[in-house]
Amino acid sequence: MVDTSLISTERIQVLPQTDDQAGIIRWNPQKSLFYCAMAVMGVSALPFADIKDWTVFSLLTGVTILAGHSVGMHRLLIHRSFSASKWLEYTLVYLGVLVGMAGPIGMIRLHDARDWHQRQIQCPAFPSHTAGFWQDAWWQLHCTFYLDNPPDFVLEKSIAESKFYQWLERTWMLQQIPLAIVLFYIGGWTLVGIGVGLRVFISLTGHWIVGHFAHKRGQQRWVIKKLPVQGYNLPYISWLAFGENWHGNHHAFPESALLGIEDHQSDPGFLFILTLKKLGLAWDVKLPQHTKRREGLTLLT
Ligand SMILES: [Zn+2]
Numbered sequence: 339m340v341d342t343s344l345i346s347t348e349r350i351q352v353l354p355q356t357d358d359q360a361g362i363i364r365w366n367p368q369k370s371l372f373y374c375a376m377a378v379m380g381v382s383a384l385p386f387a388d389i390k391d392w393t394v395f396s397l398l399t400g401v402t403i404l405a406g407h408s409v410g411m412h413r414l415l416i417h418r419s420f421s422a423s424k425w426l427e428y429t430l431v432y433l434g435v436l437v438g439m440a441g442p443i444g445m446i447r448l449h450d451a452r453d454w455h456q457r458q459i460q461c462p463a464f465p466s467h468t469a470g471f472w473q474d475a476w477w478q479l480h481c482t483f484y485l486d487n488p489p490d491f492v493l494e495k496s497i498a499e500s501k502f503y504q505w506l507e508r509t510w511m512l513q514q515i516p517l518a519i520v521l522f523y524i525g526g527w528t529l530v531g532i533g534v535g536l537r538v539f540i541s542l543t544g545h546w547i548v549g550h551f552a553h554k555r556g557q558q559r560w561v562i563k564k565l566p567v568q569g570y571n572l573p574y575i576s577w578l579a580f581g582e583n584w585h586g587n588h589h590a591f592p593e594s595a596l597l598g599i600e601d602h603q604s605d606p607g608f609l610f611i612l613t614l615k616k617l618g619l620a621w622d623v624k625l626p627q628h629t630k631r632r633e634g635l636t637l638l639t
């Protein structure tokens with residue numbers, strides 16, 4: 339256990355017996371049933387939804403994915419690409435938990451294990467998204483890849499010993515309930531179906547679709563030499579993915595808070611971080627030039 343904050347590559351520690359290939363993909367009942375339950379809840383509310391329900395849906399989806407998932411979970415908690423006070427970090431991560439993907443510790447583990455796998459000379463089909471569209475959908479949304487001999491996962495003390503993160507990790511699925519109660523009082527069962535069920539279903543599906551295509555094709559400015567898995571930029575969807583669509587840039591500069599690194603690449607998540615910085619709520623915001631250059635990183639001409 340260490341004291342300081344870690345970045346994604348430091349938490350996965352290879353053991354003598356670690357094997358990055360041998361493993362099994364198994365149906366994960368908890369993940370699969372949660373996803374299906376959200377889909378059923380959301381779809382069954384569709385015929386009754388009105389403009390008020392769609393407004394709440396858009397606002398909640400935007401806030402939880404932008405401030406919660408992209409900025410709180412991904413750029414702050416996982417990559418430490420900027421600094422913020424604890425209360426702000428906890429607020430943003432809480433919003434990220436409402437996306438319905440995992441708890442804070444589960445998210446770090448999922449992200450870092452995938453990141454580690456994608457840095458290997460050979461990467462199995464599950465973490466590389468090599469499978470076809472429907473097969474990958476089944477795997478990523480309903481299954482888990484279990485390595486026979488996984489590496490160690492070491493979490494920094496500030497996260498591992500945080501009572502708040504431990505509590506969120508135990509209760510992340512239940513965190514939809516307080517939100518559902520508020521939505522019920524505002525707009526009844528329809529708003530619960532749209533604001534919780536449909537929102538979580540769309541968020542999880544959208545996250546998988548971006549991950550799937552961002553490792554298959556798209557715009558590519560940078561490559562990491564010798565690696566079979568590369569990231570690609572997916573232009574035109576910046577305001578749907580809040581900047582996470584610049585995944586080729588993220589592979590090139592994982593610790594940068596800015597994902598849309600070129601002038602024409604809009605990055606709503608980074609605009610949010612800049613706003614926090616102007617308000618004095620964020621500091622030490624890292625740009626590509628402040629990060630350690632990845633081995634093999636090459637600009638395509
Ligand atoms: Zn990737």
Ligand SMILES: [Zn+2]
Pocket residue numbers: 412416417449588592
């Ligand atoms: Zn990342």
